[in-house]
Structure formats: C-alpha cells, structure tokens
Amino acid sequence: MHRGRVVFGAMDEVVFGEPAAEAIITQMDRLRASRAFLMVSGTLRRQTDAIAKIQRTLGNRCVAIFDAMPQHTPREAVIAASEQARAADADLIVTVGGGSITDGAKAVQLCLANNVRTVDGIDAIRAAKGAPPPMMAPSVRQISVPTTIAGGDFSANAGVTNMATKVKESVRHPLVMPSAVILDPAMTLHTPEWLFLSTGIRAVDHCVEGICAQEAHPYSDAQALKGLSMLASGLPRVKQDPHDLDARMDCQIGTWLSMGALTSGIPMGASHGIGYVLGAAHGVPHGYTSCVMLPSVMRWNKSANAERQALVAEAMGQPGKDASEVLDHFIRGLGMPRSLREVKVAADDFDAIARAAMHTPWVPRNPRKIYGPAEVRAILELAA
Template sequence: MSGFDLALPGRVMFGPGRAGELAGLLPAMGSRLLLCTGRDPSRHRDLLGGLEPVAVVTAAGEPTVDDLRSATERARAAGADLVVAIGGGSVLDLGKAVAVLLGNGTDPLDHLEIVGRGVPVERPAAPFVAVPTTAGTGAEATANAVFRVPDRGLKVSIRSRHMLPAVALVDPLLTLTCPPPVTASSGLDALTQCLEPYVSPKATPATDAVAAEGLRRGAAALRRAYEHGDDHAAREDMALCSLFGGIALANAKLGAVHGLAGVIGGMVDAPHGMVCAALLAPVVEANVQALRERDPASPALARYAHVARLLTGSPDATVADAVDWLRGTVAALRVRPLSAAGLRPELFAEVAAKAAGSSSMQGNPVPLSEPELTAVLRAAH
C-alpha cells in the first residue's frame, strides 16, 4: 500500500449531548432550511432552536425515486439553501440526495445508476447536516444514497463524494429511544459495515483502523444496547460502530452481504438491517470456504481470523468461532430469517444473478459464483 484517498464528511461532531449544538451551526450555513425527518416531524424540532424550516419532508420508510423528486421540488419551491436531516438512514439518504440535486439543479434520473443516466455529480451539494437517530447505516459518513424503484423491484443509488455531509453530528443520546427491534436490525447492519470493508481488497490502513475499532466496540455493546436501551455506554459504542462503518464502507466498499441485501430489498419489504443480519454468517462461511479452495494465500483469511478475535474477545478465536458468535447474536436479537421477509425460494436464482453483478460486490474478498450465492440464500432462509 503506497497511498490512498480518504473521503470524509467536512466535519464530524461526536458525543453525548452534542445535538444541542445544532442550532448554533445553522445560521452560518444558510437561512432557508429544508428539514428531513421520519414519521413524526415534531419529534426533534427543538434541536433547530429558533430557525423555522421553509419546508419539511418526511421519509416514513425507505424512500422511492418519486419521493426524492417530490422532496426536491418542495425544496426548490420553498427556496431552500440548507438541508438538515434528523432521523435514521432513510431520512439521511433523502436529505443528502436533495442537497445534491439542489446544488446541481438536476433531476434524480440524471444521476441514478441502472434506471437513470448515471451522470457524475459535478458541483457541490447545498450545505447538508446529517443527524442520525439510529446506530446503523452510517449514512452520516457515506457518499451515496439508496432509493427504491417499486414497479421494477429495484434499489438504486446516487454516488458521489459531493454527497458527504458538510457536518455529521452524531449524538448517541438520540438513539436511547430506539426500540429493541430497531436497535437489533440497525446494529447488525453497523457491524456488517465494519466487517465487510475490513476483509475487502480495497481496505487501507485508515479503513482498517476504524473498521476494527467499530467491530470491537459493536461486538461488545450490541447485546447490551438491545437488552438495556438506556445503557449510555452501549449506545455510545454502537453510535461509533455505525459512524466508523460508514467511513469504512465509503472508502473500502462492501461485499456479498450488501450485494445480496440490496437486491432482496428491492424485491421484498423487509428492514435492510434484518436482511443483512440473516445473510452475515452464511456469507462469512461461503467466503472463507471459497478463499481456502481458490486462494489459500489470500490475506483475507488472516483478516477473518482477526475478525473472530474482535467479535469474541478471545485471542484464540477461529473463523468457526466467529460464525458461531454471529449466529448466536442473531438468534439472541430475535432477527427473523429471510423466509419471514417473504423471499420465496423460487426467487433465489434471480437474486443471485442480479447480486453477482452489483456494485456492492466490489469489496468482496473473493468472487462468488451464482450457485455459491444461491447456497448462501438457502442457508439464510
């Protein structure tokens, strides 16, 4: 490794209570605020201080391309020059994409992959502040946003470094009210987003540092956060796991878990984190088996062994121990298998074929064939 790039938000503000600093940041960034929130727009309205939004848009679930276009039209009609998103990953994705479209004067289909023209984003986004209220997607530190295309059964993305927030304000106290199922699915997504970049061939010393620390903290804290939602230390560690996972994936890519989950998410209505959790142990097993058979000298095998030690806390842990830990954690957090998400076995071949060519596979440590991916789906079903 002779050199690397590291894409980061313009500023990261982390710590309990730091959401109280949001209002003081905004006057220097803009005066006409678009607020992106979840189902209840009033929930965190007090964080804005006296600044009244010129428009409010909500993301009640994973947003569609039509949701993005509608939100952008509202922002333009209101003359918004600043976007603040307070919520989970879907809310943050909607906010960052609106900010990019405001800054470029473009339409979603200009930049979206697969269903659009895929034109690169040329100009900076409107100032964008990301304030996550879950510890999961790491969207406060990623350079993409994901949208559903329901009539085509797809999830598609806009990708650009211009999508990195001007400010990522991460306050673990905002996650204290997350119910256990959300804590479980989002937390397992965060853990996955540290694990996949760590074993990626695109990993760098910088992504290794954050991914390994995210794995260590997340593994120690996830069950505590799930069982005791008011555990401040556990919530802080999970918020760091999510943030570090976002940084890691933005710079070292993801692997087969997300390659499959992205396809599945376009076909069935299931929480992204739940799908990732169901796939995680089977993908680790499939990758390790493929590496041992086809590339036994791969450094990814040593990385998986290190992952085992980080997850279990044992200096003697093996990859088999890591798989056992993952299965045990998924069971303890009551994550449902893919069968409960409505993914029928007759769809496995289609999912595997689509996933094999997806951009989310770029960080997988070994190419997996469609039969191998189908076997993963059977194991996770």
C-alpha cells in the same frame, strides 16, 4: 507491500455527545445558514416531542419540514421533498431520522442543483454502470442527526428506489456527504428496538466485510476493528438496558468507525450485495438483510480469507472461534432474524435474487470469487 488510496470525504465535523438542537444551531452558524429545511422521521414527529424541540430551538431559521419519506427512499418522495425545499428557498437541509431520510436528502441536494423536478428526471443524476453522470455540484448542503446506526451518514453515496423497476439505484457526488454529523444518543431513545439493533448489525456488517476484504489495509483495519469491538460490546448493553446512553453512544461511535473501510476505498462483499436486492425487490429492512446474510457469507467465504475472519472473532471477544458462528450467536442473542424464511423470502425467489445480485457493485468484489448466479444461490441456501 500495502497498496491503496484513502480519500478524505467532504465532511467537516462529527459532533458527539452534545444535545442535537443546540448542535444544529452551532452548525448553522458555522455554515452561515439561515433557512433550514428539515427532513425528519414522521413517527418521531408524530409520537414524540423531539422534532418540536428542534423546531422551537431553530425558531424562524426552520423554513419547512418534510416528514413523509418511506423506507428505501422511493423516487416519488425524493421529488416531493425537493419541490418543498425549492419552494421554501432552503439554504441547508437538516435530517433527523434513519438511513432512508439521510439518503433522501443526499438525492434532494442533487435534484436542487440539477433542476430535477420529475420522477423520470432522476435518471439524469443516477449512477449507471458504476459511474455517476456529469452534473452540477450541490450548493445546498446537508447536516445529519441519525436516529439509527446503519452508517450511511458517513458516505457520499445514496440509494434511491425506482418503484417502476423495484431496483435501488445509486446517486452520488463527493459533496452529498453531510457537511456535519451530530451523534446524540438521546435522539435514538425513540427508535424501535428492532430498528436500532438491526441497523447496528448493518454497521457490524460494514466492519466485518471491510476487515475480510482482500484490499484491507492498516488504515481501514484500525477503524473497522475498533468499531466492531465497540459494537460487539455496545449492542448487547442497549438490548439489556434501552436507557443506557453510554452504550448507545458506543454504538454510534462504533458505527462511525464502521464506515472507515468503505470510505477509504475498501469494497464490501456479498452480504451487502445480496442485501441490496433483498431490500429493493423484497422490502426486507436494511438491517435485517445483514442479520440474515452475513454469517452465511462468512461461512461461504472462509476458504478464501480464514486469517482475516480470525481477526473478526478476536475483535468480538471470541479469539480462536469460528467467525460465522460468533456472528450467528451474536445476532440471535439480540433477538434478530437469522434466516431468509424469517424475513419472508422463499426459495422460489432464489434464482431471481441471485441473478439480480450479480449486477450490484459488491457481489463481483466478494473476497471469494463469485463467477455467476449459481454461487450466489449457494449462499442463499446457507441462509434459507
């Protein structure tokens, strides 16, 4: 008998296939917001007219723009953005960019609500030992226009990096989930190919670890399996023709579906857990961590969940094949890195990575039980 609990998050709407600028106006009207604080990709703002177009459409409803969020969302940048939003008296945050910007805005919501004004002050809102501290709920909400496809827009969790300790820490609250997400494939046309495709593998990782979890249930399976099949079809089509907006839309919707397992309470596994450490301690881009780790984690886990892994191969159009090999071939076919060596992580670091990974939320929830750093090291050696 299935057991579980599906919590529907605080997102009101997902809008897909409409131009972003017009969709933002519609959302502002719906939320009765008049003072939008834009948190945007600096590259997108400097090298394209996409942000200027949104700014023109919003007119005086755009009160300030922050475009200096580095990768992995450092605390310092979160505080800088919070101070700017506070000074502008913003009543809504609109993000246009990748996962680091989306996560940054989630943290800014909590900084504004809880009067956090210093880098050390973020200690007051970060989740410690798995549980967020008591805090005031955000009143300035967020709408999100993602330009990558990692899927963080659909969660109430954000990762913020403590630069002093080189650890990515979690901040969360049910209301930091964006009130609306706007999926406009045209907004992803300027995203570098490696970034779009690698974050697509991050979404594949959400699907795969969701399908392969011991706790999987029919509701999460329905989304993860459909999401995986859309990503498996869409990503190679984007690689083949970067201007194929239908393929990009399939990837965006596949990513939305990929978050179904996570948001309905299904834990991720060792690929996500080890990925956190590779990102925070070694600067490996978010999507690359999944490219490098996922097939090896699948290989290591197979003795515990071979039947679930068979569903992965089938959803990717390769029924009867070994899922770790299907994923390996798929990731290589997109031209993504497939080894720790390729992302400049050396064997000398494996012991430290393995120890740190044990403290992530996901390694202890991996479908094949991981008892200590030795098992994590075995997975790292498969990925070397």
